[in-house]
Amino acid sequence: xxxxxxPLDRPPxxxxxxxxxxxxxxxxPEVLRLMAQLGNGFDCASKSEIDMALQTGIDPxxxxxxxxxxxxxxxxxxxxxxxxQMTFDNADELYKIKATFPEAELYLRILTDDSxxxxxxxxxxxxxxxxxxxxxxxxxKLELKVVGVSFHVGSGAEDPRAFLKAVQDARxxxxxxxxxxxxxxxxxxxxxFCQDTFEKFAGILGEAVDTYFPPNxxxxxxxxxxxxxxxxxxxxxxxxxxxxxxxxDPSRDAFMLYLNDGVYGNFSNIIFDHQHPVAQVLTxxxxxxxxxxxxxxxxxxxxxxxxxxxxxxxxxxERIALPGLLNTGDWLYFEEMGAYTKCSxxxxxxxxxxxxxxxxSSEPGASALLNY
Numbered sequence: 001x002x003x004x005x006x007p008l009d010r011p012p013x014x015x016x017x018x019x020x021x022x023x024x025x026x027x028x029p030e031v032l033r034l035m036a037q038l039g040n041g042f043d044c045a046s047k048s049e050i051d052m053a054l055q056t057g058i059d060p061x062x063x064x065x066x067x068x069x070x071x072x073x074x075x076x077x078x079x080x081x082x083x084x085q086m087t088f089d090n091a092d093e094l095y096k097i098k099a100t101f102p103e104a105e106l107y108l109r110i111l112t113d114d115s116x117x118x119x120x121x122x123x124x125x126x127x128x129x130x131x132x133x134x135x136x137x138x139x140x141k142l143e144l145k146v147v148g149v150s151f152h153v154g155s156g157a158e159d160p161r162a163f164l165k166a167v168q169d170a171r172x173x174x175x176x177x178x179x180x181x182x183x184x185x186x187x188x189x190x191x192x193f194c195q196d197t198f199e200k201f202a203g204i205l206g207e208a209v210d211t212y213f214p215p216n217x218x219x220x221x222x223x224x225x226x227x228x229x230x231x232x233x234x235x236x237x238x239x240x241x242x243x244x245x246x247x248x249d250p251s252r253d254a255f256m257l258y259l260n261d262g263v264y265g266n267f268s269n270i271i272f273d274h275q276h277p278v279a280q281v282l283t284x285x286x287x288x289x290x291x292x293x294x295x296x297x298x299x300x301x302x303x304x305x306x307x308x309x310x311x312x313x314x315x316x317x318e319r320i321a322l323p324g325l326l327n328t329g330d331w332l333y334f335e336e337m338g339a340y341t342k343c344s345x346x347x348x349x350x351x352x353x354x355x356x357x358x359x360x361s362s363e364p365g366a367s368a369l370l371n372y
Contacts, residue, residue: 018040018041018218018219018220018221019039019040019041019220019221019222019223020040020041020042020043020062020063020064020220020221020222021035021040021041021042021043021222021223021224021227022042022043022191022222022223022224022225023042023043023044023045023049023052023053023224024043024045024049024224024340024343025224025225025227025228025339025340025343026224026227026228026231026232026338026339026340026341026342026343027049027052027343028342028357029052029055030357030359030370031227031228031231032052032053032055032056033056033370034366034369034370035056035227036053036056036057036058037369037370038369040062041058041062041063041064041220042056042058042062042063042064043064043066043191043222043224044063044064044065044066044067044083045065045066045067046067046074047071047073047074047077047078050063050065050074050077050078050081050083054081060081060082060083060084061082061084061085063083063085064085064086064087064107064188064220064222065078065083065085065086065087066086066087066109066150066188066222067086067087068087068088068089068090068093068109068125068126069089069090069093069125070086070093070096072096072100075096075097075100075101076100076101078101078104079100079101079103079104084101084103084104084105085104085105085107085147086101086104086105086106086107087106087107087108087109087150087188088106088107088108088109088135088139089108089109089110089125089126089127089135090127090135091134091135091138094135094138094139094142094144095142097144098142098143098144102142102143102144103145104144104145105145105147106139106144106145106146106147106148107146107147107148107149107150107186107188108127108132108135108136108139108146108148108149108150108173108177109125109126109127109149109150109151109152110126110127110128110129110132110149110150110151110166110169110170110173111126111127111128111129111151112126112151112152112153112154112162112165112166112169125152126151126152129169129172129173132172132173132176133176133180136173136176136177136180136182137180139182140180140181140182145182146177146182146184147182147183147184147185147186148184148185148186148187148188148218149170149173149174149177149184149186149187149188150187150188150189150190151166151169151170151188151189151190152190152191152192152222153166153190153192154192160197160200160201160204160205161204163189163201163204163205163208164204164205164208166189167187167189167205167208167209167211167212167213168208168212170187170212171212171213174187174213185216185217185218186217186218186219186220187209187213187217187218187219187220188219188220188221188222189205189209189219189220189221189222190221190222191221191222191223191224191225191226192225193221193223193225193226194225194226194229195226195229195230198226224339225339225340228338228339229336229338229339230335230336230338231338232336232337232338232341232342233333233334233335233336233337234261234266234277234333234334234337234341235282235331235332235333235334236259236260236261236331236332236333236334237259237260237329237330237331238257238258238259238326238327238328238329238330238331238332239258239259239260239308239328240257240258240328241255241256241257241258241326241327241328242255242256242258243255244256252302254301254302254303254304255301255302255303255304255325255326256303256304256305256306257303257304257305257306257326257332258306258307258308259305259306259307259308259316259332260308261307261308261355262306262307262308262309262314262315262316263307263313263314263315263316264307264309264311264314264345264346264348264349264351265307265345265346265351265353265355266337266341266342266345266355267307267316267341268340268341268344268345268346269337269339269340269341269344270316271313272340272344273339273340275340277316277317277334277336277337278317278320278334278335279303279305279316279317279320279322279332279333279334280322280332280333280334280335281322281323281324281326281330281331281332281333282330282331282332282333283331298323298324299323299324300321300322300323301321301322301323301324301325301326302319302320302321303317303319303320303321303322303326304317304318304319304320305317305320305332308349308351309348309349309351310349311348311349342355342357359372
């Protein structure tokens with residue numbers, strides 16, 4: 001079971017004229033609906049994500065097909081529904097776009113240093129600076145319209161200097177494009193923003209944009225994790241408990257807890273997103289007796305926490321101290337479970353990837369936008 005509290009606040013001080021939510025981070029229909037109502041656009045990487053974005057009722061001009069290596073059939077679909085903005089980072093992609101969607105508005109995706117990010121993207125996408133001019137010249141020769149430059153410093157970026165270097169490189173590409181004959185007007189600074197470092201990163205990025213680009217350049221950002229990570233809290237049920245006694249010292253007895261969710265489900269962020277969810281005991285305060293697990297007088301007990309599948313890697317926490325002795329049927333909860341969780345759940349071992357979501361609107365403004 002997943003609980004969602006939808007926040008209304010937008011990133012304060014973001015150095016961008018527009019925000020585009022990364023659909024891949026959390027494609028929940030209610031999340032997308034709120035983002036659309038807030039005036040956000042969408043960063044999509046597939047036909048299905050484009051469909052989900054369009055279902056919110058937004059205009060196709062508010063969608064960027066941010067996938068440098070696209071399937072031909074998806075390109076044709078983008079053409080049919082009017083999603084013109086898209087990225088590229090190689091010559092083959094330009095020939096493909098010329099043959100399939102020559103009216104597209106293109107952004108050259110450039111390589112960045114994302115070596116300190118949680119999830120690196122430049123290992124797979126991005127044109128190096130020594131390739132940029134060649135690609136711009138080819139696009140001009142093919143009579144394709146290049147309108148901007150995009151970059152992404154990686155999901156969960158940790159080094160703000162990566163943004164500064166990326167903006168400097170983008171400036172160089174803008175200059176090269178002008179020399180060739182392109183008229184670029186947009187800089188897409190990607191995502192990678194986290195709650196705890198946002199203000200620091202936004203400050204450095206904003207200063208860099210102001211230094212290297214004039215005010216008439218349109219700047220867009222694609223925060224995904226920033227919006228949704230803290231919006232979700234996950235609750236999971238204890239389906240089994242295994243006692244691990246210490247024959248020499250009973251005070252060191254430990255327990256294994258098995259939950260109805262694991263790394264093949266909503267805890268996929270442990271593997272794919274390098275996260276470390278922290279378990280807390282879920283109780284109803286009104287009904288809890290003084291000696292319940294959430295009581296301040298409860299003694300901490302050591303547990304390891306596991307998912308329900310038969311795979312040994314399905315471990316949520318190898319060692320954690322929780323108050324009181326937990327039993328089968330008890331509940332644990334995990335905060336900040338909104339990014340790269342439910343979207344990558346599987347049906348491994350026959351377990352369902354269809355989990356109940358309870359929506360709670362924490363702000364009147366959000367309730368009004370969503371008609372709650």
